[in-house]
Amino acid sequence: MLRIGMLTSGGDCQALNAAMRGVVKGVCTKRSDVEIYGFEDGYKGLIYGNFRMLTAKDFSGILTRGGTILGTSRQPFKQMRIPDKDGLDKVAAMKHTYHKLSLDCLVILGGNGTHKTANLLREEGLNVVTLPKTIDNDLWGTDMTFGFQSAVDIATDTIDRIHTTATSHSRVFIIEVMGHKVGHVTLHAGIAGGADVILLPEIPYDINVITDVIQKRAVEGKPFTIIAVAEGAISKEDAKLKKKAYKEKLAKRKYPSIAYELAEQIRKKTEKEVRITVPGHTQRGGSPCAYDRVIATRVGAAAAELILNQEYGYMIGLKNDQTMKIPLQEVAGKLKMVDPEAGIIKEARMIGISFGDK
Ligand code: F6P
Numbered sequence: 001m002l003r004i005g006m007l008t009s010g011g012d013c014q015a016l017n018a019a020m021r022g023v024v025k026g027v028c029t030k031r032s033d034v035e036i037y038g039f040e041d042g043y044k045g046l047i048y049g050n051f052r053m054l055t056a057k058d059f060s061g062i063l064t065r066g067g068t069i070l071g072t073s074r075q076p077f078k079q080m081r082i083p084d085k086d087g088l089d090k091v092a093a094m095k096h097t098y099h100k101l102s103l104d105c106l107v108i109l110g111g112n113g114t115h116k117t118a119n120l121l122r123e124e125g126l127n128v129v130t131l132p133k134t135i136d137n138d139l140w141g142t143d144m145t146f147g148f149q150s151a152v153d154i155a156t157d158t159i160d161r162i163h164t165t166a167t168s169h170s171r172v173f174i175i176e177v178m179g180h181k182v183g184h185v186t187l188h189a190g191i192a193g194g195a196d197v198i199l200l201p202e203i204p205y206d207i208n209v210i211t212d213v214i215q216k217r218a219v220e221g222k223p224f225t226i227i228a229v230a231e232g233a234i235s236k237e238d239a240k241l242k243k244k245a246y247k248e249k250l251a252k253r254k255y256p257s258i259a260y261e262l263a264e265q266i267r268k269k270t271e272k273e274v275r276i277t278v279p280g281h282t283q284r285g286g287s288p289c290a291y292d293r294v295i296a297t298r299v300g301a302a303a304a305e306l307i308l309n310q311e312y313g314y315m316i317g318l319k320n321d322q323t324m325k326i327p328l329q330e331v332a333g334k335l336k337m338v339d340p341e342a343g344i345i346k347e348a349r350m351i352g353i354s355f356g357d358k
Contacts, residue, residue, distance in 0.1 A: 002027070003035045004307065005051070005103045008068040009042035009075065009110040009117070013135045013147025014288035015296035016109055017062040017069055022300020023107055023131075023307070024059040030308055037101055041071040043117060046094045046106075047084075063293060066286045068109075077116040091124060098126050105312055107303060109133045111145070112335065115315065119332035127312035129303050130328065131296075135284055137184040140334035141326035142317030146296040151178065151283040152188045155228075158279045159193025163226060170223035172214055172266055172274045176231055176259035178283045183230040183338045185283070190228035190353070191344070197225065197354045199262075201232035202338040203345075204239035205356030210262070211269040213354045218272075225272075233258050236357070298323055 004027065008016050028034055036054040039045030062069060080090050098106065105127035108118045111134035122128045132142045135151035155177045166173040175195075177186040183200030190198035197213055199205050214225045238246055255261040263274040288296065299316040302323035306314060314325035338345070345355070 001033050001035060002031055002307070003037065003101060003103045005037045005039060005046070005098065005101065005106045006054075006070065007039040007042055007045055007106070007108055008070050008072045008133070009108065009114040010072065011074070011111070011134070011284065012066075012068050012072050013133055013284050014066050014150035014286065015146040015292040016067070016072075016133055017059075017065045018288055018293045019109055019131050019133065019146055019296035019300040020069070020107075021059040021062055022297040023303050024054075024056055024300075026301040026304025027307055028056040030304075037103065038070045041073040042110075042114075043075040043080075043090075043094065044073050045070075046097050047075075047088070047090050048093070049097045049100075051101075063297075064287045066288065074113070075117070077113050077120070080117055080120060091120065094121060095124055095126065103127075104310075105129060105307055107131070107307070111136065111139060112333075115139065115328065116332045118315075119328040122313050122328050127310075128328065129306050129312060130315040130331075131299050131303055132315060132317055135185060136179050136182055138180065138182040138336050139315075139317075139331065140336050141315060141331040142319070142324075142336075144295060144318045146288070146292045146299070147284070148184065149291040150286075150289045151185050152192065153289050154283045154286070155185055155189030155279060156192040158277060158282075159189060159195060159226060159228060162277055163194065166224040166226055166275075169273065172225045172227065172270070172272045174227045174229055174259045174263055174266075174274065174276050176229050176257060176276065176278045178280070179230045179232060181232045181337075182335065183232070186228050186230035186233075187338055187344065187348075191348055193226070193228065195226045195228035195353065197227040197356055198348065199227065199229040199233040199356050200338055201230055201234055203340050203355045203357050204234050204236040206236050207262070207265050207269070207356075209354065209358060210356045211266060213356075214266065214270050214272060227262070229259055229262060231257060
């Protein structure tokens with residue numbers, strides 16, 4: 001008997017179900033003696049022993065479904081070693097569940113935080129295989145995560161729609177895009193949507209550069225400006241602050257988010273009409289795009305191969321369009337940021353997109 005535990009952890013994204021389907025189809029095509037334990041709401045299910053017994057049939061018809069059939073939750077890595085409110089040792093509890101069910105392995109789908117805990121479980125002696133999920137595409141060791149392209153498509157659609165109304169009204173529009181501490185989604189959606197200014201956490205901005213772009217466009221007969229800003233974008237001034245001081249400053253910020261702060265600064269400096277659009281969690285919702293369905297299926301199938309070969313302790317990533325197994329210890333705790341010197345940035349600058357820095 002092959003006993004597989006499976007969980008999805010952290011923020012959801014498109015193609016989680018497609019990836020699980022890939023794993024299960026891959027394993028069940030080769031073996032019929034398989035038991036699947038689906039842990040509910042991420043690591044919480046593993047800690048408290050909440051699971052459902054699933055069969056291959058449960059993974060049929062879910063290729064196109066958004067969200068996760070297992071449910072998910074955020075269980076911060078930093079708190080994994082801290083007992084819960086009843087004094088329960090979470091790591092010991094996860095190991096207990098694993099051994100009690102005589103699992104052969106755990107398949108864990110998640111992003112950065114999830115991978116730190118997955119690696120901890122590996123260090124604790126559990127057999128773990130992981131899959132790279134996140135709209136942010138900030139996981140080290142893979143060129144691409146599933147969820148990213150779907151989010152880019154949604155953010156791009158938002159920018160497209162804003163473009164027409166911004167043009168009609170000669171307004172400045174700020175579209176705030178998700179991505180946590182990195183700018184991959186904003187960069188791609190910004191270019192795809194023809195944004196005039198793209199602001200990323202990796203390239204600190206100067207508000208005067210942004211207002212100069214707006215004024216210059218007006219002089220050139222383009223009275224509207226589209227600004228795609230990453231939720232984690234930062235000014236040059238703030239980038240000089242120590243991490244702690246910046247966190248404290250953010251906590252006191254009178255605006256709900258960066259887009260609102262920028263809007264007020266731009267209004268004051270240009271007297272232009274400025275509007276804000278925050279697509280928020282729509283970027284993580286709905287069906288996965290075709291590309292994400294394909295890569296989720298591929299990494300799922302590659303994970304199935306590892307399980308059948310009893311090779312554990314890896315994340316399946318994509319490098320140069322090939323699925324690859326990357327040791328979990330290499331992935332855990334590292335962020336893949338946008339490289340400010342990357343070709344994509346240079347090419348965007350070539351066509352006149354401003355990153356607000358110079
Ligand atoms: O990591 C995915 C993500 O959508 C980030 O882009 C965003 O910063 C965060 O999750 C939002 O988290 P939550 O769903 O907990 O509000």
